[in-house]
Amino acid sequence: MKTIKGVSQAICALFILYLGAKSFGQEDLDMAPMEESEQNALYSTIQGFVGNWWNGSDLYPDPCGWTPIQGVSCDLFNGFWYVTALNIGPVHDNSLSCSPDLEFRPQLFELKHLKDLSFFSCFLSRHKHPVAIPTGNWEKLSDSLQSLEFRANPGLVGTIPTSFGVLKNLQSLVLLENGLAGEIPPEIGNLIKLKRLVLAGNSFSGQIPNTFSGLNELLIFDLSRNSLSGPVPLTLGSLTALLKLDLSNNHLEGNLLQELANLKNLTLMDLRNNNFSGGLTLSLQEIHSLEEMVLSNNPIGGNIRSLKWENLQNLAILELSNMGMTGEIPESISELKRLRFLGLSDNNLTGNLSPKLATLPSLNALYLSGNNLTGVIKFPVEFYIKMGSRFGAWNNPNLCYPVGEISPSYLPFGVKPCQQEVKLLELDSKTKLSNVGMNQISNSMTSLGFSRNATNSFCWTSLLEILMIIGLSLRSHIAL
Numbered sequence: 345m346k347t348i349k350g351v352s353q354a355i356c357a358l359f360i361l362y363l364g365a366k367s368f369g370q371e372d373l374d375m376a377p378m379e380e381s382e383q384n385a386l387y388s389t390i391q392g393f394v395g396n397w398w399n400g401s402d403l404y405p406d407p408c409g410w411t412p413i414q415g416v417s418c419d420l421f422n423g424f425w426y427v428t429a430l431n432i433g434p435v436h437d438n439s440l441s442c443s444p445d446l447e448f449r450p451q452l453f454e455l456k457h458l459k460d461l462s463f464f465s466c467f468l469s470r471h472k473h474p475v476a477i478p479t480g481n482w483e484k485l486s487d488s489l490q491s492l493e494f495r496a497n498p499g500l501v502g503t504i505p506t507s508f509g510v511l512k513n514l515q516s517l518v519l520l521e522n523g524l525a526g527e528i529p530p531e532i533g534n535l536i537k538l539k540r541l542v543l544a545g546n547s548f549s550g551q552i553p554n555t556f557s558g559l560n561e562l563l564i565f566d567l568s569r570n571s572l573s574g575p576v577p578l579t580l581g582s583l584t585a586l587l588k589l590d591l592s593n594n595h596l597e598g599n600l601l602q603e604l605a606n607l608k609n610l611t612l613m614d615l616r617n618n619n620f621s622g623g624l625t626l627s628l629q630e631i632h633s634l635e636e637m638v639l640s641n642n643p644i645g646g647n648i649r650s651l652k653w654e655n656l657q658n659l660a661i662l663e664l665s666n667m668g669m670t671g672e673i674p675e676s677i678s679e680l681k682r683l684r685f686l687g688l689s690d691n692n693l694t695g696n697l698s699p700k701l702a703t704l705p706s707l708n709a710l711y712l713s714g715n716n717l718t719g720v721i722k723f724p725v726e727f728y729i730k731m732g733s734r735f736g737a738w739n740n741p742n743l744c745y746p747v748g749e750i751s752p753s754y755l756p757f758g759v760k761p762c763q764q765e766v767k768l769l770e771l772d773s774k775t776k777l778s779n780v781g782m783n784q785i786s787n788s789m790t791s792l793g794f795s796r797n798a799t800n801s802f803c804w805t806s807l808l809e810i811l812m813i814i815g816l817s818l819r820s821h822i823a824l
């Protein structure tokens with residue numbers, strides 16, 4: 345009896361031990377063993393951004409376990425929790441919001457497994473409390489950091505620290521719409537794992553560094569909306585993986601690079617609103633992957649026929665307004681079956697309009713205004729109906745539409761009816777009159793948003809497209 349009792353007691357004890365061990369194991373994971381130094385570094389870093397009222401150890405005693413902090417992610421390394429992502433700013437309803445007198449604390453750099461650091465709409469006060477990016481200590485994050493993003497922080501001022509050049513594992517560097525200025529440090533060229541480099545919407549000046557030739561994994565390169573000047577360095581031709589190149593809205597000058605032909609995967613090239621010149625570089629026709637080519641508002645000049653447009657079969661958006669281009673619109677453009685937007689306004693284009701343009705199956709915006717096109721527009725009525733206000737041909741004084749063939753509600757805006765040749769003599773005074781009339785219409789159209797400005801009309805079409813998509817999705821909801 346005794347032995348049986350002893351055995352059962354032993355079994356019972358073992359069972360309890362087993363249960364205990366099991367639940368301890370569970371607890372082990374749930375309780376998130378975290379080095380105190382890591383935990384305190386996290387608390388102090390966040391407190392620097394959200395204000396001293398925020399007491400992390402009170403509010404979030406177990407930040408990688410049962411009291412998670414919005415915007416903080418953790419991962420296990422050697423049985424301990426470490427912070428891997430820190431996203432500051434009002435992304436979600438319950439995100440931590442930034443204090444007006446925020447600061448970078450040095451403890452940020454103690455988070456030794458930090459992979460992803462981002463700030464959205466956090467540094468807001470450019471005048472009362474401007475903050476600069478810390479220059480030192482980035483080497484402490486050089487092994488771990490893969491993504492560093494500052495978006496929409498007008499109060500983030502100063503320059504890009506040259507010490508960013510040590511972040512050798514960085515795949516994404518996004519400094520979008522902040523108050524940063526100065527030159528782009530050449531050291532950015534050390535970040536050879538970069539897939540995305542976005543410095544748009546700051547006040548960067550000086551030239552684009554010529555040190556980027558090693559960035560051969562780069563997919564997105566966006567320096568738009570800054571004050572960069574000078575020529576584009578030849579080394580951009582080495583960014584062979586590039587999908588998107590956006591240098592628009594700067595003061596860049598010089599010729600379009602021959603080397604752009606090396607970018608065999610490029611789908612978007614946006615160089616609008618710069619000071620590029622020297623004509624359409626022949627190598628442009630080699631970039632067969634291009635879907636969007638936007639070169640408007642540059643004194644590029646040259647004859648529009650110098651390129652074999654039919655080579656660019658993937659083009660959906662071709663925006664060449666206000667470039668000082670001459671020549672006749674080539675028929676080869678009407679072979680671009682995917683073309684949705686064609687902008688050729690405000691050039692010196694001459695000659696007749698090929699009726700083949702109206703056969704482009706995907707076209708939904710065609711702007712030809714402000715040229716010297718001549719003759720009769722021979723588009724079918726259905727074309728005017730389909731395009732509506734997204735067809736623009738005004739300010740071509742020698743262009744006309746055939747009288748009587750188009751119903752008055754679809755008449756091309758700002759284009760005059762063709763006159764019979766016999767009436768030519770009495771024309772002079774009439775043309776003056778009708779020109780005055782047309783200018784008035786033109787002005788009221790402009791105030792409605794139908795600007796003859798190419799960039800605006802571009803935005804306008806995008807807006808229309810968005811409205812159409814919203815309309816469609818609403819309809820599909822109703823159908824459901």
Ligand SMILES: *[C@@H]1O[C@H](CO)[C@@H](O)[C@H](O)[C@H]1NC(C)=O
Binds near residue numbers: 400
């Ligand atoms: C947070 O609160 C605890 C007591 O609840 C206090 O000991 C600690 O000093 C506070 N920490 C900070 C950073 O204010």
Ligand SMILES: *[C@@H]1O[C@H](CO)[C@@H](O)[C@H](O)[C@H]1NC(C)=O
Binds near residue numbers: 585
């Ligand atoms: C271009 O894209 C293709 C298909 O996505 C890919 O296989 C190729 O490696 C890319 N080229 C470069 C130079 O990255």
Ligand SMILES: *[C@@H]1O[C@H](CO)[C@@H](O)[C@H](O)[C@H]1NC(C)=O
Binds near residue numbers: 619
């Ligand atoms: C544009 O570039 C030309 C040289 O091609 C230069 O003479 C001119 O000053 C530049 N214009 C601006 C506004 O920078």
Ligand SMILES: *[C@@H]1O[C@H](CO)[C@@H](O)[C@H](O)[C@H]1NC(C)=O
Binds near residue numbers: 668670691692
């Ligand atoms: C373009 O036309 C304008 C007049 O509309 C003229 O002043 C200018 O010299 C022309 N430019 C070229 C390159 O032909």
Ligand SMILES: *[C@@H]1O[C@H](CO)[C@@H](O)[C@H](O)[C@H]1NC(C)=O
Binds near residue numbers: 694
């Ligand atoms: C437009 O072209 C006609 C000839 O087709 C020419 O007589 C006229 O001078 C040109 N106008 C401008 C502004 O270049």
Ligand SMILES: *[C@@H]1O[C@H](CO)[C@@H](O)[C@H](O)[C@H]1NC(C)=O
Binds near residue numbers: 795796797799800
């Ligand atoms: C075109 O746009 C620019 C800048 O967006 C503006 O300054 C200019 O007045 C516009 N021109 C017209 C004719 O609307």
